[in-house]
Amino acid sequence: MASPDAAPPELATATAFRAVLTRDLTLAFRHRGDMANPLIFFVMVATLVPLGVTPESGQLALLAPGMIWVMALLASLLSAETLFLADHRDGSLEQLALSPQPLWLLVLAKIIVHWLVTGLPLTLLSPLLGVMLSLPQAGFGPLVVSLLLGTAALSMIGAIGAALTVAIPRGGLLLSLIVMPLYMPVLIFGASAVQLAVDGISPSGALAILGALLAFSCLISPFATAGALRVSLHG
Amino acid sequence: MSAPPILECRDIAFERDYTPIFSGLSFTLWRGQILQVKGANGSGKTTLLRILATSLTASQGSMFWHGNDLEGHRQEYRFDMLYLGHQPGVKAALTPRENLAWLRPLHPKAGHDTNQALAAVGLAGMEDVPCHTLSAGQLRRVALARLYLSDASLWILDEPFTAIDRDGVGKLEILLQDHAQRGGAVVITTHQHPQLDNLCELDMVRYGVS
Numbered sequence: 001m002a003s004p005d006a007a008p009p010e011l012a013t014a015t016a017f018r019a020v021l022t023r024d025l026t027l028a029f030r031h032r033g034d035m036a037n038p039l040i041f042f043v044m045v046a047t048l049v050p051l052g053v054t055p056e057s058g059q060l061a062l063l064a065p066g067m068i069w070v071m072a073l074l075a076s077l078l079s080a081e082t083l084f085l086a087d088h089r090d091g092s093l094e095q096l097a098l099s100p101q102p103l104w105l106l107v108l109a110k111i112i113v114h115w116l117v118t119g120l121p122l123t124l125l126s127p128l129l130g131v132m133l134s135l136p137q138a139g140f141g142p143l144v145v146s147l148l149l150g151t152a153a154l155s156m157i158g159a160i161g162a163a164l165t166v167a168i169p170r171g172g173l174l175l176s177l178i179v180m181p182l183y184m185p186v187l188i189f190g191a192s193a194v195q196l197a198v199d200g201i202s203p204s205g206a207l208a209i210l211g212a213l214l215a216f217s218c219l220i221s222p223f224a225t226a227g228a229l230r231v232s233l234h235g
Numbered sequence: 236m237s238a239p240p241i242l243e244c245r246d247i248a249f250e251r252d253y254t255p256i257f258s259g260l261s262f263t264l265w266r267g268q269i270l271q272v273k274g275a276n277g278s279g280k281t282t283l284l285r286i287l288a289t290s291l292t293a294s295q296g297s298m299f300w301h302g303n304d305l306e307g308h309r310q311e312y313r314f315d316m317l318y319l320g321h322q323p324g325v326k327a328a329l330t331p332r333e334n335l336a337w338l339r340p341l342h343p344k345a346g347h348d349t350n351q352a353l354a355a356v357g358l359a360g361m362e363d364v365p366c367h368t369l370s371a372g373q374l375r376r377v378a379l380a381r382l383y384l385s386d387a388s389l390w391i392l393d394e395p396f397t398a399i400d401r402d403g404v405g406k407l408e409i410l411l412q413d414h415a416q417r418g419g420a421v422v423i424t425t426h427q428h429p430q431l432d433n434l435c436e437l438d439m440v441r442y443g444v445s
Binding site for chain 2: 012013015018019020022023026027030031045058087089092093094095096097099100101104122127233
């Protein structure tokens with residue numbers, strides 16, 4: 001019962017990928033409040049640090065690289081939990097999993113959108129936070145580049161944890177426990193790239209490792225996430 | 236020699252957390268047949284349908300699709316099967332047209348005319364209204380519109396008549412009937428009494444454990 005105008009399989013797969021991408025972007029813009037949540041958290045903490053610790057710019061400058069990176073990591077963790085939750089509730093996750101299209105590709109589309117609506121805005125906001133925490137001039141460039149690479153890796157890693165915990169009621173805590181250790185290398189090399197630049201040393205080594213971490217997580221995460229989703233759905 | 240049945244289940248059993256739900260379930264579904272799975276609430280109808288849809292795996296037994304063991308032909312089977320569950324994946328924040336726009340490409344063989352499909356389920360004029368403003372029955376109709384776009388030969392429908400008015404039920408019966416006559420097959424659960432020819436019944440009571 002094949003229809004005469006059926007697209008060839010590769011084309012159909014690309015169409016499905018695009019359809020999920022468009023859908024998630026549309027949903028993100030319809031739920032702008034949810035999208036703003038991690039960003040507000042990000043800015044709020046940056047506002048509170050000078051009030052709670054010290055407004056003295058010399059000491060803030062010492063804290064800034066690590067502080068901004070920790071906040072970015074927590075903001076990303078905060079948003080990872082919601083990655084598959086709504087889809088699981090309304091049955092669309094099941095429809096994605098039952099599609100003959102490769103699940104890892106559809107999952108990749110979802111992760112890309114997740115990064116576009118959380119990691120990318122965080123990165124774009126980070127220079128503002130640098131100013132608020134008196135980050136030395138030399139740190140701004142590496143901060144943006146390291147966050148650009150790092151938040152993408154965080155989205156990739158977070159997706160695996162989100163997929164594993166999607167069917168568990170109040171899986172948020174478990175998600176943090178699973179994902180935290182995997183986030184560590186990203187945090188270490190991200191923050192040290194900024195710190196190195198502030199100290200006048202070239203940050204390219206740390207940035208290269210961040211890039212490698214991103215490449216590695218891109219390679220593993222879609223497959224791991226798809227596998228984890230199937231395990232979660234079968235439960 | 237006649238063609239093998241679309242779907243054959245042999246001695247299927249399922250247990251959840253070591254509690255048996257049903258066991259020893261076997262049936263054969265031929266082209267042109269509509270199978271109604273019957274049973275009380277909690278007898279495992281939805282579970283059985285999710286197993287048939289490959290969303291769950293049976294604890295025991297095997298399934299054959301066109302005579303081939305499903306284990307090695309999952310991908311081809313999914314091409315040829317459409318499953319609509321209790322939660323059919325309709326996004327409340329999207330319009331009916333946008334919902335079909337993402338659901339349709341999941342099945343590469345699906346047709347293209349979304350407008351026609353939405354008109355067929357009585358949603359003409361509501362194509363671009365957000366789904367959260369629609370009623371429960373209209374939401375259900377959005378999901379059912381996929382049947383008009385589907386080219387799959389096996390439809391697995393969990394409670395498709397829920398929240399649908401009498402007029403809609405009549406149309407849906409005609410659609411299922413047509414599908415069966417074209418050589419497709421349907422598995423449904425419902426507590427209603429659909430007016431369908433070629434309807435065979437599977438009563439979960441016979442396979443229940445308790």
